[in-house]
Amino acid sequence: MKKFLFLFLIIVSVLFISACNNKEQKSDDLPEFVEVELTVNPEKGNVNEPIVFEAKVTQGDENVEDADEVKFEIWRAKDEKHEKIVVEHAEDGIYRFEKSFEQDGTYYIISHVTARDMHNMPKKVFVVGTPSEPEDPSESNHSMEGMDMEGH
Incomplete structure (x- = not known):
């Protein structure tokens, strides 16, 4: 009986330790979130002068150079x-686009980044020449056609 109890305790201990190791291993195996740093340079530009838009895409300490899709959505307020x-x-995890605008106003840009089974879409406001009336954030209509709730 003592041998059976001792064997039973060893088996339970091994199973417990194994379960703890699997739980720790699974949390370590989770990929880090894909981060996107969106920049607009300059944030206050002039009519018919180029503005540079960049999305710096990283995952942890790694530059993401193999994004499935990077799409910039730009519009004038209202x-x-x-x-x-x-x-x-372009280089080092940076996705770059340059554009000039013919009309003064307040503008918005969203970078839609799909990479490594994740989606991130930061938004920035910038001005060309004289600002126009900004949009009401509660009325924002910037979702792209054809995207489902998960953004894919």
Whole structure:
């Protein structure tokens, strides 16, 4: 009986330790979130002068140079028309696009980044020339057609 109890305790201990190791291993195996740092340079530009838009995409300490898709969505405040531009990788995890604007106003940009089974879409406001009336954030209409709730 003592041998059976001793064997039973050893088996339970091994199973317990194994379960703890599997739990720790699974949490360590989770990938880090794909981060996107969106920049607009300059944030206050002039009509017919180029503005540079960059999305710096990283995962942990690694530059993401293999994003499935990086798309910039740009529009003037209160405008129904949103321009969408697919952007290719430039260097070191940076996806860059340059554009000039013919009309003064307050503008918005969202970078839609899909990489490594994740989606991130930071938004920035910038001004060309004289600012126009900004949009009401509660009325924001910047979701892209054809995207489901998970953003894919």
